[in-house]
Amino acid sequence: MPRYARSEREALADLMLDLGPDEPTIDDGWTTRDLAAHLVLRERRPDAAGGIVLPPLRGYTERVRRRIAAHPWPELVGQVRRPPVWSPLSNPLTDELANTMEFFIHHEDVRRARPGWQPRDLSAGLQARLWRPVGLLARAALRRFPADLLVQAPGHGELTVGRGGERVRLVGAPGELVLFLSGRQRVARVQIDGPPAVAERLRAARLGL
Template sequence: MTNISAGSMNYDGDDFVAASRAALVAALYAAGPNEPTLVEQWQTQHLAAAVYLRENPHRVTERELGNGAAARNTAIQQLGEESSSRKAFYNLVRNIADGPEEPPAAPRQSLLSRLRRSVTQRRQETESMLLHFFVHTEDIRRAQARWAPRKLTDEYADALFEQLREHARRYYANAKTGYVLIRTNGERIVAKRGTDQTFVTGPAGELVLHALGRPDHALVLIDRP
């Protein structure tokens, strides 16, 4: 059973994606709609819409907005505005808590094909949503006047760091210098090689925030060339 609060990370078991989802849902419920986040031009209802549509991309198509990032951004704005009332917002948050929907089956799609797609979706969720759930939870918490870093269990911090290790090169691909991420326990990730190196040191969660575009809000030490 998972036991989560928005201010701390406590859980039994090793389903880290479920734990992160629960923490995000708790933060959204606590904040309510029309509250600021760290994401420019997004209030809490827009952030919730972004999470929901990321997990349910078929909903973008259903809105007849086409494909690609522009269509997704438009869908986020529209769903966010539709979810600005408390009732609509909490309905959206409940949908996030329930997890991804089963997308409509393609014509003549076999049961085996649907099962294979379901397995693939679960694997992709584990690989990508852990970091995004964590960061979006902090997008809500750290936009408030008073906040404090959550105390993460060692196991959860390890899971974040390992996912960061897998994706770090993509996050720093456009950086102007090399980047080395150094966890406070001494573990390192060479995110980008280069003659000049920038060293970023901090706990696993803070390194995740830096990597995913929140450097001004990550509690890290930076040693630039």
């Protein structure tokens, strides 16, 4: 059975080691060191991980992340590469579910911050796996969007979200839709069909879980 989470994790760790700790990423203001520390915190510090999604806890989370980021670079990347088996997010039972999308996104956060990047030719299996969370991402990010938004991944499926109104179509491969709906609109290779003002609002919206 393919292990997409593992392959994306390994590829990201290899790329981070090649580039070094001070390279930019798509996450505004974050370097590769910042991103690596985020990933280590998420899997190894459940006491601090809540601040990733809960604003009242973000101060503590950020302090812990900065302490983790101070570790030597090879050690930090090694912790990204070799997650603890006790982690609720990275044990053998949960790794594929919890980490395939996570590590795909962050792999692309580093790749697409480099000059001259091009989309990868993803396997059909990985594209199918990335289609699964598209509905959750779309409903979480766009359920209140003031349009009738049709999200389509040719060969995989489609869904409709939004509050209704003018009709807009968002089309792309599953991996590109995951990037778009997680807030990486500026680097996602998608097609938007609809009124220009609504399309521009969609490209500028604050998206993500």
